[in-house]
Amino acid sequence: MAQTVFAPWDNPDEKPLIQFKNVTKRFGDFTAIDNLTQDIYTREFFALLGPSGCGKTTMMRMLAGFENPSEGQILIAGQDMAGVPPNKRPVNMMFQSYALFPHLSVWDNIAFGLRREGAEKTQLAARVEQMLKLTRLERFARRKPHQISGGQRQRVALARSLAKAPKLLLLDEPLGALDKKLRQDTQFELMDIQEKTGTTFVIVTHDQEEAMTVASRVAVMDEGRIMQVATPAVIYEQPNSVYVADFIGDVNIIEGAATPHPQADGYSVAWAEGQPQFHAKTNRSFAPGQKCFLALRPEKVAISAEPPEEAANRIQGKIIDIAYLGNISTYHVRLPNGTMMKAQTANTRRLSRRSLTWEDAVWLSWTDTAAAVLEG
Amino acid sequence: MMTHRFLSLTAAAALLASAATAEEVRVYNWSDYIDEALLEKFEAETGIDLIYDVFDSNEVLETKLLAGGSGYDVVVPTGSFLQRQIQAGVFQKLDTSKLTNMGNMWDVIQDRTARFDPDNAYSVNYMWGTTGIGVNTAKVAEVLGEGAPVDSLALIFDPANMEKLQACGVHMLDAPDEVVPAALTYLGLDPNTQEADDLAKAEALLMSVRPYVQKFHSSEYINALANGDICVALGWSGDILQARDRAAEAENGVEIAYNAPKEGALMWFDQMAVPADAPNPDAAHKFINFIMDAQNMAAASNYVYYANGNKASQAFLAEDVIGDPAIYPTAEALANTYIKGPYPPKVQRVVTRLWTKVKSGI
Amino acid sequence: MRRALLIAVPYLWLLALFLVPFLIVLKISLSDTALAIPPYLPTLDFTEGWAGIWGFLQELDFENFTFLTQDELYWRAYLSSVQIALISTVLTLLVGYPIAYGMASAPEHWRATLMMLVILPFWTSFLIRVYSWMGILSNEGLLNQLLQGLGLIDQPLIILNTNTAVYIGIVYTYLPFMILPIYAALEKMDAALLEAAEDLGCSRLTAFWLVTVPLSRQGIIAGCFLVFIPALGEFVIPSLLGGSGTLMIGKVLWEEFFNNRDWPVASAVAVILLLILIIPIILFQRNEQKQREREG
CATH class of the missing domain: 3.40.50.300 (P-loop containing nucleotide triphosphate hydrolases)
Structure with a gap:
């Protein structure tokens, strides 16, 4: 119906x-x-x-x-x-x-x-x-x-x-x-x-x-x-x-400069020197080099011990803190340049069997549609 | 109530030096009734610490005395009250051996006060006076003509006069013990009567003039007369003379005269007495004897414009006191006075009730 | 134990400050006058033991109360006192309520000052304040001079020594007793209640009647009692501001006590006055009790 x-x-x-x-x-x-x-x-x-x-x-x-x-x-x-x-x-x-x-x-x-x-x-x-x-x-x-x-x-x-x-x-x-x-x-x-x-x-x-x-x-x-x-x-x-x-829910905000991506439709965002650029798709248009913000919900960031394959964005980091909320856990991960990023996973398994813990080196990954690209 | 405490520095020093023998005497007298210099003089002469309180109605004094334990050594009730209080056992007999100035007293007054206090065993006269009529001479003449009966009770008890006088204002004492005998005197009846019929006649007379009386009050008339707010008052001699002097001082053109009524004037006496439970009867006698001194008594009279019962003091009285027939009446006028005794409780109730009716109409 | 003590304290307080004096007055009211210190008989003599107490009790009677019924003066004085006290209470309410309302609606930082202004007159002697009203209300007083100066009246208004002056005196003197409880009730009222009433269709005025007045009811009742009770036995104000015709029981009592020296009858008058007051107080208490029970 x-x-x-x-x-x-x-x-x-x-x-x-x-x-x-x-x-x-x-x-x-x-x-x-x-x-x-x-x-x-x-x-x-x-x-x-x-x-x-x-x-x-x-x-x-x-x-x-x-x-x-x-x-x-x-x-x-x-x-x-x-x-x-x-x-x-x-x-x-x-x-x-x-x-x-x-x-x-x-x-x-x-x-x-x-x-x-x-x-x-x-x-x-x-x-x-x-x-x-x-x-x-x-x-x-x-x-x-x-x-x-x-x-x-x-x-x-x-x-x-x-x-x-x-x-x-x-x-x-x-x-x-x-x-x-x-x-x-x-x-x-x-x-x-x-x-x-x-x-x-x-x-x-x-x-x-x-x-x-x-x-x-x-x-x-x-x-x-x-x-x-x-x-x-x-x-x-x-x-x-x-x-x-920022007001609604939890979010990672990453400031950077947008450059139209030559191959895929979307933008490459340079966010820190010496770090790989992030890729994101958006309806908004940005001039090359224009300042932009990536708003990335923690639950859209996957976390794994092994490097993920075929992820539009991936980056390595180290777990600094874990907030256990029962149904979900939030991982606070420090990226190589010191930036903190939050990733969330649903706790579908019992606590004792979870593999990730403090000080572990982990990979964070997300798709190119996961983040909203904002002007400010 | 105001408390005057006189204690000079030298007296304080003397007290400190002889703390063990520090004495005090508590005196309870009418307000505005003494030359305060006398109080300091007493302290200086005797070294006794004098505590001097004042009251303004016999009823208040009497209630304190009847309740017992007033703490006063000398009190000054009016004769008719004194008489009843003696019967109630309120006072102690005076020790005449301690009153060396007894010879100063005036037999004319002593004879009369013996009516309240047989043999003057319990009290010594302080001051006395009459109850009479104060008039604003000019205003009364204006309302009633030159021949107005200013020396007669007819002025205030004849409704025809009162009807005219109400325009310029008449006050009467709020004291049935004073006004009812005056009404009886006007009616030619015994002012001391206890007969219900006679009292009923007095009541009828008072009711007939009541509508024309602006106020029954025992002290407001002093100012009201002096300011010219009222033109006639039935009041106490000394108070009306005080109004006369205030008006003269103010030079406001108001001229007040006092007359003892020709039908007969009520004569009253304020008597010094010592309560039975006085803490310091010895000092009380010293104070009474001090007042009985001819010069001291004269100083008090010269100050408050009331006559006293002290024959020897007359030599020291000012001319405007001893020479004023309103204060010291002539022998003839003195003969035309009467004394009012206390009512027994049942009659007192009737008189009080009568008075309530006169004032409130109920 | 602690609890028993907590309950005992107010009861002992009541006993010492109310019941014992009342029993003494009641005892005097059943005695006869005498020319003695104190001026009534019999007096209690414990030295004779039970026989003395029995003899004492046998001499008490209700004669004085019978006497009060025989003269219309007394019931008329009671009635007139009740009437004056009632009218004064209503007038005090009419004057006090808007003041309390204004205080409660004033900005927070003003309230302490306004409260101060209400309480300030208490720092002056009551007698002096009543005397100053004599100065204001007399024929040559400030009020008449002002009105005549403004050309509003030719002849001075005769206010002093009338019942009007008594009402003015009582309203003035007892106004804070009316304002404070009403203010306390209004102040804790949630302003949202009035908005809710308006939101549900009330005009400002109906919101006042349906919400503000019922919610300040306790304050109104408390204020009225705090004014009515002392006003009923008031003696000083009617004697200073009232005329000879102002009949109040306080004055009658004074005359019984001081002029007639009849302490027993004076005590009987006082006992009846107390009974007149106790009945409404009990009714009021019972009402409060019921209210509390209804509210759980």
């Missing part, structure tokens, strides 16, 4: 739900958002990812209406949001602290927004029950927020923000307060709920794994700008900048 790929951003006929048009936000001298333009589409699970202070929270708060842009326009469903207060927007938010009303029961917390709408009693009750069911909180309806666990509170916050069936749900670090195991479970639950309700989610997070897991598209932000917007796979495999490559 053919399944259509969900990619409304590639469809020129699709109308975006949210439009940022040249939005700038300044707090005094500080520019939080710098002339930002971005569309987000209906049913998307859009992640804003970046370090603290990058402007991701400011973007979310402008969507919710708690902040107003200094310049530019924000449109939701085609309507300019300028001057529309938070309580008049088709948007709900799940707060980082959950912001559950401590004086109200779980039930009343979820019903809070519906009551403000003046929802009819039986409909209101039905909707609250539905939300309780969706978030598996039926048993806790009568409890106060301080009488339930952190994970349950997180679900109450989610149920409360979804109760009004908003066009857009904003989630501010929704899983930040949960421990790692619960966080992973909840990530899938979030995706499941997003799919069931068909709501557009915009999530703010500094946790790249979380963004990669849940989002249909990830926007990597830095200093008030979006560096790259793409699906998690593209962000990971084809970062458009050293910043993005």
Whole structure:
């Protein structure tokens, strides 16, 4: 059965739900958002990812209406949001602290927004029950927020923000307060709920794994700008900048000078004097001798005791350190010129039978498509 | 409450030299009621460390005394309070052998104070005075005409007068023991009556003028009279004379006069006495005897403008004290005064209740 | 052992500072007046042993309490005190809440200063502060001079020696007791709660009513009690700022004690005053207890 790929951003006929048009936000001298333009589409699970202070929270708060842009326009469903207060927007938010009303029961917390709408009693009750069911909180309806666990509170916050069936749900670090195991479970639950309700989610997070897991598209932000917007796979495999490559996952960055390769299509990269050049293929074009960066994921670097045959790139080095992570091991290898490089292998064998150890001389190898060649 | 502690450097040195014999005497007197130079003089003469505290109502003094253990050696209650306190066993009899100045006392006053303290066994008079009417002469004349009855209780108890006077302001003492006898006197009844019917008549009279009284208060009238804020006050002679002098000093054109009512004026006496549990009765006697000295007593009266019960002191009194009939009334006026004794508890309750009704209307 | 000690300390404290004095006052209220030191009978004499104590107990009676019911003065004074205390409490709340709210919403670095400003008047004697209000409110006082100077009034406003002055005095004096607990409640409130309320459809005002007010409820109740209880027995403010007609139980008690020298009746008045206060305190405590139980 053919399944259509969900990619409304590639469809020129699709109308975006949210439009940022040249939005700038300044707090005094500080520019939080710098002339930002971005569309987000209906049913998307859009992640804003970046370090603290990058402007991701400011973007979310402008969507919710708690902040107003200094310049530019924000449109939701085609309507300019300028001057529309938070309580008049088709948007709900799940707060980082959950912001559950401590004086109200779980039930009343979820019903809070519906009551403000003046929802009819039986409909209101039905909707609250539905939300309780969706978030598996039926048993806790009568409890106060301080009488339930952190994970349950997180679900109450989610149920409360979804109760009004908003066009857009904003989630501010929704899983930040949960421990790692619960966080992973909840990530899938979030995706499941997003799919069931068909709501557009915009999530703010500094946790790249979380963004990669849940989002249909990830926007990597830095200093008030979006560096790259793409699906998690593209962000990971084809970062458009050293910043993005470095921010997402583990990466070896090698600086060098590119020269078009005479035989194979691609470039030879001179990266250190007296060392063999590396070969890499890319869509980007570089002038001969232009400065470039190779971004090479450790898991794409093979490590072996014997010299590999037919590898596009290979180089010898010595194991300095091994980080054993259970499922994988990361080897820190020193190249002849002193550069450190990381290589990763999956631990498919038991520990005792592994052959490589400290101080071993090893070969590192990778294909010519393994590394992304970046301009900066 | 303010505590004045007088201890000169020389006295301190003397005390250090004879620490074993260091003595102190604690005196509790009305506020603004002595020339403070006298206190230093006492310390210098006797070497006794004098601790001088002040109070401003008989009730406060009495409550301290009745609770016991006040720690004072000499206190100065008013006669009617003294009488009841003697009955309660608060005081010790004075040792007249230690009061060498007893011969200075004035028999006219001694006869009267013996009504509260038979044989003057427990107390010696400090000062005395009358309760009467202070008026702002010009304002009262303006409201009531030249023939205003400024020397009569009719000024404050006739509603017709009061109705006119309320515009320029009337204060009365907040003291039922003073005002109720005055009302009874105006009605021609015995000021010491304990009859419910008579007291009811006094109450009716007071209720009839109550709406015209700006305030019942026992000290505010001094300033209010002096500033011209009010024109009539039923108050204590010395206080009203003080208001008169303040107005004269301020040269604000306000002229205050004091009159003892012609229907009869209440005469009161503040008496020095020694509590039964006084820590140092010997020093207490020394202090009382010191005050009984003719020159010392005259100095006190010259300072506070109240008459005293010390005949010998009259030779040393200033002319504006001894010569002022408002302070030292003529023999004729003195004959026209009465003394008010204490009420027994049941009657006291009735009078207090009456007074609450007069003030609050309930 | 440690635990028993921890519990014992506050109980001993209560016993020494509350129960024992209360029992003494209660005992006096059941006695009769006498011209003696102290001015009531009987007094407890332990030298006669049990017979002395038995004889002492037999002489106690409720006569003084009966007496209080026979004169409308007393219940009217209680009622008027309750009324004045209630009105003052409401006024203090109305003035204090916005101040506490402003303090809690002020930038962090300002709060210590604002708190200081609230507490600062306590460094001056209470009497001096009340006296200075006499200077402000009197006919020739600062307020009237200002208003007349501005041409707003021709005749001086008569405020001093009226109930209005009493309200002003009580509100002024007890304001910090209202502000501090409310501020404490508001300050620990998460600002995100208000944003959440707005996000869920509240206007600023409804968010205030539905979130801020309920969450500061404990502070409001604590503040109201801290104002109401001392205001009910207040004596100094009504005697200095109030008029002759200002009827408050503290004043009646003073008169019983000082003018009538009737310590037993004065004590009876005090015992009833305490009962009037204890009932709302117990109700309040019970309410708190229930609340805590409900919250687990």
